[in-house]
Every structure is written in structure tokens, then in C-alpha cells.
Amino acid sequence: MTSRGAKMHYGGDYNPEQWPEEIWADDVLLMQQAGVTMVSLGIFSWSRIQPAEGVFDFDWLDKVIGLLHDGGITVDLATATASPPPWMVESYPEVLPRDENGVVYSPGSRQHYAPASPVYRRLARELVTAIAQRYAQHPAVVMWHVNNEYACHMHADYSDVAAIAFREWLERKYETIAALNAAWGTDFWSQRYTAFSQILPPRRAPYSHNPTQLLDFRRFTSDCFLELYTMERDIIRAAGATQPVTTNFMGPFMPLDYWKWAQEVDVVSDDAYPDPNDPESFRDSAFQRDLVRSLKPDVPWILMEQSTGALNWRPSNAPKLPGQMAALSMQAVGRGADGILFFQWRQSRGGAEKFHSAMVPQAGLRARTWHEVVDLGAALKVLPQLPVGSGARVALVFDWQNWWAISNPDHPVVLDYLDLVRRWYRALHRDHVQVDFVHPRSDLSAYKVVIAPQLYLLDEAGADALRGFAEDGGHLLVTAFSDVVDHDDRFLEGGYLTRLRGALGVWLEDFGALALPGTVGETHVAVESVAGEFTGGLLAEYIEPETAEVLGRFTSGRSAGRAAFTVATTGAGRAYYLATVPDEAGCRTVARHVLTEAGVAPSIPALPEYVEVAERGGVLTLINHGHETAHLDAGALEHVAMLDGGPVTELELAPFASAVLRRA
Numbered sequence: 001m002t003s004r005g006a007k008m009h010y011g012g013d014y015n016p017e018q019w020p021e022e023i024w025a026d027d028v029l030l031m032q033q034a035g036v037t038m039v040s041l042g043i044f045s046w047s048r049i050q051p052a053e054g055v056f057d058f059d060w061l062d063k064v065i066g067l068l069h070d071g072g073i074t075v076d077l078a079t080a081t082a083s084p085p086p087w088m089v090e091s092y093p094e095v096l097p098r099d100e101n102g103v104v105y106s107p108g109s110r111q112h113y114a115p116a117s118p119v120y121r122r123l124a125r126e127l128v129t130a131i132a133q134r135y136a137q138h139p140a141v142v143m144w145h146v147n148n149e150y151a152c153h154m155h156a157d158y159s160d161v162a163a164i165a166f167r168e169w170l171e172r173k174y175e176t177i178a179a180l181n182a183a184w185g186t187d188f189w190s191q192r193y194t195a196f197s198q199i200l201p202p203r204r205a206p207y208s209h210n211p212t213q214l215l216d217f218r219r220f221t222s223d224c225f226l227e228l229y230t231m232e233r234d235i236i237r238a239a240g241a242t243q244p245v246t247t248n249f250m251g252p253f254m255p256l257d258y259w260k261w262a263q264e265v266d267v268v269s270d271d272a273y274p275d276p277n278d279p280e281s282f283r284d285s286a287f288q289r290d291l292v293r294s295l296k297p298d299v300p301w302i303l304m305e306q307s308t309g310a311l312n313w314r315p316s317n318a319p320k321l322p323g324q325m326a327a328l329s330m331q332a333v334g335r336g337a338d339g340i341l342f343f344q345w346r347q348s349r350g351g352a353e354k355f356h357s358a359m360v361p362q363a364g365l366r367a368r369t370w371h372e373v374v375d376l377g378a379a380l381k382v383l384p385q386l387p388v389g390s391g392a393r394v395a396l397v398f399d400w401q402n403w404w405a406i407s408n409p410d411h412p413v414v415l416d417y418l419d420l421v422r423r424w425y426r427a428l429h430r431d432h433v434q435v436d437f438v439h440p441r442s443d444l445s446a447y448k449v450v451i452a453p454q455l456y457l458l459d460e461a462g463a464d465a466l467r468g469f470a471e472d473g474g475h476l477l478v479t480a481f482s483d484v485v486d487h488d489d490r491f492l493e494g495g496y497l498t499r500l501r502g503a504l505g506v507w508l509e510d511f512g513a514l515a516l517p518g519t520v521g522e523t524h525v526a527v528e529s530v531a532g533e534f535t536g537g538l539l540a541e542y543i544e545p546e547t548a549e550v551l552g553r554f555t556s557g558r559s560a561g562r563a564a565f566t567v568a569t570t571g572a573g574r575a576y577y578l579a580t581v582p583d584e585a586g587c588r589t590v591a592r593h594v595l596t597e598a599g600v601a602p603s604i605p606a607l608p609e610y611v612e613v614a615e616r617g618g619v620l621t622l623i624n625h626g627h628e629t630a631h632l633d634a635g636a637l638e639h640v641a642m643l644d645g646g647p648v649t650e651l652e653l654a655p656f657a658s659a660v661l662r663r664a
Contacts, residue, residue: 008380009302009339011073012359014039016064017048018348024064027346028071030360034370035377036073039345040304041065043078043148044110046127047085053123056130069140077141079131079232081124082148083110088123095120097157101204109352111154115224116165121231128232132239145304146232146247149271150225151255156217158201162224167196169220183488184212211408211489218404222257230264248304249295251288252418254407257400259439262295271305271343274328276318280426282625285328286335286612287425291398293336293390294437300388302339303332308369309357317355322368323656326376327623330658333380334614334621336388340380383660384643387617392436393600396424397452397466399440405457405489406481412513413538415481420581421453427588432602433595434615444469448598451591454581455482457489463499470503471571475598477590478504479578480539481511503575505548505568512540512559512579525580526556527564531593536564536580543579551593554580565590574598606636611653618663619643624653639664 011031016024031039042049042061050056065075088095089107097105097114105112113120135141156162174180177193186192191210193199202209202217233245244266249258251272262268270292274281292301306328309319320328329340347358354362361367403417428435436447440462444450450469455462455478463483470476483500485491492498496508514537515521525540527533529552540559545566552565567576576594595601603613603620610626620640624630632651640648640661651659 007338007385008333008383009038009341010377010380011036011039011345012342013043013305013344014041015044015344015346015348016041017045017060018351019346021060021063024067027360028067028073031073031345032071034359034374035381036345036359038074038076038142038339038341039068040076040078040145040341041068042080042131043145044080044083045078046080046083047087049080049131050085050127052087053091058134065135065138065140069138073140074142075138075140076143076145077131077135078145079124079128079147079236081127081146081228081232084113084120084123088120092119092123094161096159097154097162098159100156100158100202102158105154109153111152113154114157114159114161115221115228116157116161118161121228124228125231125235128235129239132236132241136236136239136241141241141243143243143267144233144236144241144245146229146236146245149248149250150229151221151253152250155255156201156221158203163200165224166201166217166220167199169223170199170216171196173216183490184210184216185490186210208409211405211410214408215401215405215489218255219257219401221255222260222400225256226261226264229261233264246302246304249292251291252398254400254403254418258292258295259400265296267299267302268292268296269302269304269339272303272332273305273307273311275314276310276320276324277316282328282331282612283426283429284422286331286429286614287422289332289335289337289614290390290425290435291437297390297436298388300338300386301336302341303329303337304339304341305343306332306341307357308342308359308361308373310355311357312353312355319357321656322372323654325369325372326379327625327656327658329376329380330621330623330660331612331614333383333386334616334619334623334658334660336390336616338386340376386619389617390434390436391615391618392434393446393448394428394433394595395436395438395442395444395447395450396421396428397440397450397455398437399455399457399462401487402440402455402457405485406454408489412481412511414516415454415538415581417454423582423584423587424451424453424591426584427591429612430588430609431592432604432607432613433591433600434603441465444474445472447474448600449475449477449594451477451479451594452482453479455479456484457487458483458485458499459487460499466500467503467570470573470575473572475574475576475594476503477576477578477594480541480580500575501546503568503570504566504577505546505570505575506543506563506566506577507546509542509544512542514538514540514557522557525554525559525564527552527580527582527586528555529553529565529590529593531565532589534586534589535583536586537583538581539579540564541579543577548577551576604636604639607632620661620663621658622651622653622661623658624655627655629654637661
């Protein structure tokens with residue numbers, strides 16, 4: 001994936017069209033000074049490349065690519081389709097998308113296109129064909145960057161062209177209108193359709209929409225954007241290009257099912273912007289790194305965008321502290337990245353993102369940012385080629401389709417799926433446990449523990465995989481509000497927990513919704529268990545153990561005395577059920593018990609809480625995210641060695657410093 005002798009890509013988005021030509025050569029010299037190996041080029045260049053329909057201007061791009069190539073800088077060449085030029089909207093206003101209220105998204109920003117628009121697709125094909133045919137064989141081009149952050153700002157389109165495409169998608173899926181009516185349960189509220197032409201996107205309505213219609217529209221939207229990606233990728237391949245093709249993901253981004261998307265990209269790339277105002281944001285950043293690595297675990301990924309310092313789009317945009325940029329970059333490396341890039345190379349002097357920090361800051365080369373950019377480039381250059389594979393023995397189930405379904409209205413209680421999965425991750429991260437993310441239907445044989453938080457929507461194949469994992473000797477932890485509906489968001493015969501009931505050994509009667517914090521009523525429950533005491537919220541389910549052993553009971557509220565935490569022997573393994581939603585401390589309490597029972601230990605024991613450890617194929621990256629120097633003694637380091645095999649008996653990590661070691 002890396003090229004021209006580089007072990008690690010380093011660079012950022014380069015927008016030379018924003019600058020006079022005489023600056024371009026200076027940029028290349030500065031890139032060499034900073035250790036830059038690759039830049040992403042042309043992401044928002046459609047109006048410059050194609051000033052009018054059928055008219056292309058590649059002279060300036062030829063010059064830029066030539067300068068970069070002569071300077072030893074490789075190119076991740078974009079297809080420039082992320083932001084249609086003004087002439088397109090003037091000539092074809094029908095390309096503009098609409099929101100659920102029918103309001104048109106106007107130009108003047110970016111992503112102002114309806115993804116199903118035949119006109120947009122035709123013009124995008126013409127642009128990508130011209131770019132690909134011109135540069136497919138250029139020696140500077142080592143990667144292709146399709147579009148940019150699909151659906152980032154325009155999550156879904158409800159226009160008439162979207163309605164037509166949605167109906168076509170539904171007809172391919174269901175084949176007959178009778179099958180759709182059965183899946184959607186359209187006899188409720190007199191919604192029965194007699195033709196696909198009667199179906200609309202879930203536009204503004206007087207009350208709640210059909211939940212399966214909402215779910216299918218999310219599936220359609222993700223697929224519609226994916227069609228744009230594969231269309232452009234296939235054009236690039238047809239032009240003879242053999243370089244990897246990617247598009248930048250955005251971590252746990254709700255509108256797009258990245259499990260499905262990851263099958264179509266050659267290498268996963270990701271954009272991540274943790275908030276320096278939040279001292280705990282490095283844990284959520286680690287969550288995102290592990291998630292994107294898990295999407296394609298056998299291929300190193302690329303951090304395509306991050307900031308060198310402050311952003312421009314939050315209510316308060318704090319700069320990164322000295323060393324924090326390098327710490328978060330090394331976090332990505334430790335969690336599988338083979339590329340560290342930024343938005344952007346040179347800070348813009350105009351436009352909506354002029355306050356967004358860059359590798360070359362507006363304050364000039366005296367600024368701390370520039371010196372840290374140079375230092376990071378030097379540090380990445382001397383890293384050896386790093387292996388793939390996390391070595392994780394613990395997996396968290398994360399499923400976009402479940403996320404979509406659980407986010408529908410009209411449930412016993414409002415659940416923030418992403419936040420609840422993050423709770424478990426943060427609990428494990430605090431205990432320095434390496435984690436992979438898995439789809440319910442993933443191969444789980446490499447793991448000792450699998451945790452499935454709020455797996456509300458579960459199909460038969462996913463249930464088979466989870467049951468099989470436990471039967472084969474794994475420790476499976478399933479939490480409240482799981483195995484409730486099928487793939488169509490419909491109840492199954494036999495109540496709840498219909499697919500996992502036998503493995504879990506419990507019968508679920510009621511979900512026992514609790515009041516939300518800040519409202520009237522019981523908001524939390526206490527639990528006493530063999531793992532220790534902890535607090536639950538949101539749900540206090542009424543469960544009855546059948547073959548399960550009770551490990552903990554509710555000790556407060558209307559559920560007092562009822563089972564709250566159980567375990568059942570299933571085959572050679574153990575299946576745990578948790579009938580409430582623990583707070584983060586409770587997640588840590590429960591996880592520690594399950595991990596101990598499964599024989600899973602931290603990657604490195606007894607580390608300070610703000611020292612992070614990430615494993616990559618036996619290589620360990622330690623990072624101090626705290627504000628005080630961390631001193632690690634021989635007891636903490638007895639299982640590690642220097643990369644060259646030398647012993648490590650003690651280690652001192654200054655704030656935001658890192659060390660790369662390997663298992664002894």
C-alpha cells in the first residue's frame with residue numbers, strides 16, 4: 001500500500017488551486033522539509049477542472065502533479081465529484097436534493113447533489129472518465145480518492161428522483177408488492193399498497209412512520225451512495241488504473257453501513273476529529289480507530305483527515321496541546337494505520353474553513369504547529385514496517401442496521417445505541433483491554449469474549465453465529481433490549497429473546513422501562529452481583545431464569561428482588577444476560593467479571609489510567625494522554641521488549657509522549 005520506499009504515508013489534503021502558481025514550488029520544498037510522502041489532490045476541484053460542460057482544463061493539474069512527482073511526493077488523486085460546480089446547478093437545477101419537508105438544498109456549500117439523480121451521475125461519469133484516462137498510468141499517482149465523506153452533510157435525499165430510485169430498490173428487494181406488504185405490516189393504519197408506484201420516501205408526516213419503511217429507506221440511502229462510489233471505482237479500473245481505490249469514512253457515521261462499504265474499498269480510510277476540550281476524547285478516538293481497523297482487519301487503514309490543531313465548526317474550537325497531535329497520530333498507528341494525513345496542507349485564507357488548522361498554519365513557520373508537523377514526519381519516517389492484526393481476544397458487536405432500527409421512534413425507552421456501545425468500549429479501554437469490533441455474522445472463533453450491547457435487531461444468521469460462539473467455548477454477554485425483532489423490525493412468534501433464549505437460559509416478560517434522567521420517576525436501579533454492586537438505567541427488565549444461574553439481583557425500585565444478571569452453560573461455553581443498562585462504572589464491573597471468568601488479561605497490567613496501550617501484530621504502542629509524566633517500572637513492562645529485542649526495565653513517558661515496543 002505504501003510506495004517509493006515509504007513505510008508510512010504522511011501528508012494531507014492539498015488545494016493548490018486556492019493559491020497562485022508561484023507558491024506551488026515552495027509548497028513542495030516545505031513538504032520535503034516536513035517529511036511528507038503523499039498528498040490528496042483535487043478533492044474539491046470540479047469547477048477548476050471542468051469550467052463548463054464538456055470543457056476540461058488539466059494544464060494546471062498536470063503542472064502540480066509534475067512538481068510533486070519531481071519532488072518525491074506521491075499523490076492520492078481525487079475524482080472531484082464531492083461538490084458540483086455552479087454551472088451544473090444553473091443548467092440542471094433538478095440535481096439538487098430535498099429534505100423531508102420538500103425544501104431544496106441550495107448550492108453555495110458542498111454536497112448539494114441528489115445521489116440518485118441521473119443527471120448528476122452522467123456528469124460525474126464524464127468527469128471521472130476524463131480524470132482516470134489522463135492519470136491512470138501517471139507514476140506519481142499511488143491511490144485514488146473517490147468523492148469525499150459521502151453523506152456527511154446531506155444524510156438523505158427525499159426528492160422525486162429519490163422516490164423513483166427507492167421504489168426500484170424496493171422492487172428488486174421484495175419482487176412483489178405482496179411481499180413488501182407482509183414485511184412492512186401495512187395492514188396497520190391502512191397502509192396496504194397495491195403498486196410500488198404508491199410508495200414515497202418517509203417525508204414529513206402527521207405522526208410516526210412505518211418503522212420498516214424507515215429502516216428500508218436507510219438501507220436504500222446507504223446503498224444509493226454506495227452505487228456512486230462503485231460507479232466511480234469501476235470507471236477508474238476501466239481506465240487501466242491498478243492503484244488502490246478508497247473513499248474516506250467517518251468512523252461511527254450513522255447514515256452509511258460501513259460493514260457493507262468496506263467490502264468495496266481496497267483500503268479503508270477515515271476522518272477523525274476528537275475534541276481537545278474533552279480530556280477523555282482519546283478513548284472515543286481509540287473507539288473510532290478500532291472500528292475502522294475492524295472493518296477490513298487484514299489491510300492497514302489510513303487516517304485520511306485529522307487536524308493539526310483547532311477546528312472551525314464546533315461552538316468552541318480548542319487547539320491541541322503541545323504533543324497531542326503526535327499522540328493521537330501514534331494512537332492511529334498503534335491501532336493499525338499505515339498513513340497519517342491531515343486536512344489540510346496549507347491553511348486557507350478564505351472560505352468556510354479558513355479557521356481550520358493546517359500543516360502550514362496561517363501564523364507561519366514560527367508557529368508550534370509547524371515544528372510539530374516536521375517532528376512527526378521525522379518520527380514516522382524511522383518506524384519499521386508494522387504488522388497487521390490486533391491480537392484482540394475481546395470483541396464488541398456493532399451493527400449499523402441495528403443502529404438504524406433501534407433509533408426508530410415508538411420504543412419502550414429512547415436508547416442512544418452509539419453511546420451505549422461506547423460505554424462498554426470505554427470500560428474495556430480503561431482496563432487496557434484490546435478490542436475488535438464485529439458484525440453479528442462475523443467469524444467469532446478468534447475471541448474468548450464477545451459483548452453484544454442492545455442488539456435489538458437480530459437475524460437468524462447473526463443469532464446462529466452468537467450461539468455457536470458460546471457453544472464452542474466462548475463467553476457471550478448479551479445485554480438488555482436484545483433479540484427483540486427480526487430483519488424487518490417485526491416481532492417473532494414466541495415472545496422476546498426468541499433466538500437466543502435457549503443459550504441464555506432466561507425468559508423475558510417485560511422491558512421495565514425506567515424514567516429518563518431529568519424526568520419524573522425511577523431513573524436508576526441498584527444491582528448487587530457476584531461482580532460487585534453497580535447502577536443500571538433506562539431498562540430494568542422482568543426476566544425469569546430457566547436454565548440460567550442468577551449472578552445478580554435488583555435491590556431497588558419496582559424490580560427489587562428480580563434477577564438482573566445471569567449466566568447459563570451452553571455447550572462448552574457460557575452465555576451471560578444483563579437485564580439493565582449499566583453506567584460506565586457498571587460496565588467496567590461486569591466486564592471485569594466476564595473477562596476474569598474467560599481468562600482474559602489486559603495487554604499490559606497495572607498501567608496508569610491515562611496511559612493507553614494498543615497492540616498491532618505483537619507490536620505495542622504506549623501513549624501517555626495525561627498531563628503528568630508517567631513512570632512505568634519493570635513490573636508493568638515484564639512482557640515487553642524494545643523493537644530490536646533489547647530488554648525494557650523502566651520507561652518514562654512525558655505528557656503526550658509515546659513508545660513503540662514489542663511483546664517479549
